[in-house]
Amino acid sequence: MSVHNPDIKRITTHVIQELKSKGEKISALTAYDYSLARLVDAAGVEIILVGDSASNVMAGHETTLPITLDQMIYHATSVVRAVKRALVVVDLPFGSYQGNSSEALRSAIRIMKESGAHSVKMEGGLEVRESIIRVLSAGVPVMGHLGLTPQSIYKFGTYAVRAKEETEAQKLLEDAKMLENIGCFAVVLEKIPAALTKQVSESLTIPTIGIGAGPDADGQILVLHDLLGINKEFKPRFLRRYADLHGVITQAIGHYVDDVKDREFPSKEEAY
Ligand SMILES: Nc1nc(=O)c2c([nH]1)NC[C@@H]1CN(c3ccc(C(=O)N[C@@H](CCC(=O)O)C(=O)O)cc3)CN21
Numbered sequence: 600m601s602v603h604n605p606d607i608k609r610i611t612t613h614v615i616q617e618l619k620s621k622g623e624k625i626s627a628l629t630a631y632d633y634s635l636a637r638l639v640d641a642a643g644v645e646i647i648l649v650g651d652s653a654s655n656v657m658a659g660h661e662t663t664l665p666i667t668l669d670q671m672i673y674h675a676t677s678v679v680r681a682v683k684r685a686l687v688v689v690d691l692p693f694g695s696y697q698g699n700s701s702e703a704l705r706s707a708i709r710i711m712k713e714s715g716a717h718s719v720k721m722e723g724g725l726e727v728r729e730s731i732i733r734v735l736s737a738g739v740p741v742m743g744h745l746g747l748t749p750q751s752i753y754k755f756g757t758y759a760v761r762a763k764e765e766t767e768a769q770k771l772l773e774d775a776k777m778l779e780n781i782g783c784f785a786v787v788l789e790k791i792p793a794a795l796t797k798q799v800s801e802s803l804t805i806p807t808i809g810i811g812a813g814p815d816a817d818g819q820i821l822v823l824h825d826l827l828g829i830n831k832e833f834k835p836r837f838l839r840r841y842a843d844l845h846g847v848i849t850q851a852i853g854h855y856v857d858d859v860k861d862r863e864f865p866s867k868e869e870a871y
Pocket residue numbers: 651652655656663749757758759760790821822824825833834835836
């Protein structure tokens with residue numbers, strides 16, 4: 600649709616990289632559906648991530664592990680239909696790329712072909728190097744993801760801050776450089792010390808996108824539903840809530856229920 604509208608310039612991976620060289624911070628948010636993706640895109644966010652956090656936020660699972668490739672494609676397809684300007688990145692879900700590079704390529708190609716998204720994200724460093732290389736070689740832009748990688752939660756056991764130890768921090772820095780060298784266009788840094796984020800961001804030419812990673816990442820990402828305050832329970836320290844939609848929505852629905860019970864809705868004007 601947007602290709603027919605000369606007023607809207609699509610954001611490419613190159614535009615994202617230019618933002619870092621110009622010293623302009625990059626804003627990113629998740630979206631999983633058409634209606635909210637339209638709002639996020641129109642508000643000027645540069646990157647929309649169809650995150651596998653849809654597993655938690657949309658489906659109510661405890662972790663991101665259960666969401667399937669088909670379900671990710673369904674969410675991505677809805678988001679792509681809504682977006683005119685932002686770069687759309689889609690998480691490859693757990694189990695769709697770790698096994699071998701052929702499976703990774705097959706999964707990434709299904710996402711690109713069936714949803715029309717512009718790029719994919721994969722969690723991990725050296726462990727998934729061959730898979731990322733294979734996907735990149737097919738011309739699919741890849742965003743890396745280091746630090747707290749929720750798809751391997753059962754390896755670590757907690758959602759605590761990652762890479763606090765020097766050896767872990769060194770591995771993360773090496774992984775980040777490796778991701779840049781093989782051709783990733785950006786890398787998410789999740790829940791790591793702010794000082795490490797600064798060091799990684801200064802060592803790379805590709806942008807870092809932080810979540811719980813402090814102010815020195817080249818961009819920031821949050822889960823949209825967290826930022827809007829839809830979920831009252833999830834409140835890690837890194838989260839800033841910009842609205843209380845939990846309160847707004849609860850009040851609106853309560854008002855509706857009262858009006859129905861009190862025969863206040865619908866009125867004569869709202870009837871035929
Ligand atoms: N709604 C939502 N928001 C997210 O940011 C998000 C998801 N879902 N699902 C996938 C991952 C998981 N993420 C998480 C999960 C937990 C913490 C966290 O910090 N939790 C607790 C306990 C931490 C601890 O064990 O020390 C906290 O209080 O901060 C952070 C990011 C980030 N992602």
